[in-house]
Amino acid sequence: MLVYLHQYREDDATETVRSGDAVGPDTSASEYFDVDDLETDEWERVEVDGRVLQRRAVDYDEVVAVSVPHDNDEDEEDGDDPDLPGSTLQLRMGGGTEYVENAVLVEAQDNDP
Known part of the structure; x- marks a missing residue:
């Protein structure tokens, strides 16, 4: 199955974002640094x-x-930030289990129904 998620985190920028205005340079990072295969932050x-x-x-x-695992009341410090959208999702795969914090499930599609 193919699973598509949105994951959230706090913005670490101190600048303000004005409605309707783009923040950042007008050129792409690849054009700015003149590198074709520059890895940019995906957030x-x-x-x-x-x-x-x-x-x-x-x-x-x-x-x-x-699945969405149950919250563990004894360990409230770990896990999701209650101020962010989403919750911890547990993804079980053939090789193991992965937990994704502050995630919202967008789509799950079975390749072989």
């Missing part, structure tokens, strides 16, 4: 409920099952 800034957060799209292939 983008988005506004959610009046707050600027960072979001990235993540996809996983060959997922067997997706």
Whole structure:
């Protein structure tokens, strides 16, 4: 199964984002540094409920099952930030299990229904 998620984190920038205005250089990082295969950060800034957060799209292939594990009341310091969208998702794959924090499931598609 192919699973497509959005993962969120706090924005680490101190600048303000004005509505309708783009923040950042007018040229792409590849053009600026004149490098074709420059790896850029995959996080983008988005506004959610009046707050600027960072979001990235993540996809996983060959997922067997997706679930939301129960919260462990004894260990409240670890895990999701309650101020961010999403929750921890558990992805079970043939080779093991992966946990993705502050994630929102966008789509899960079975390649062989």
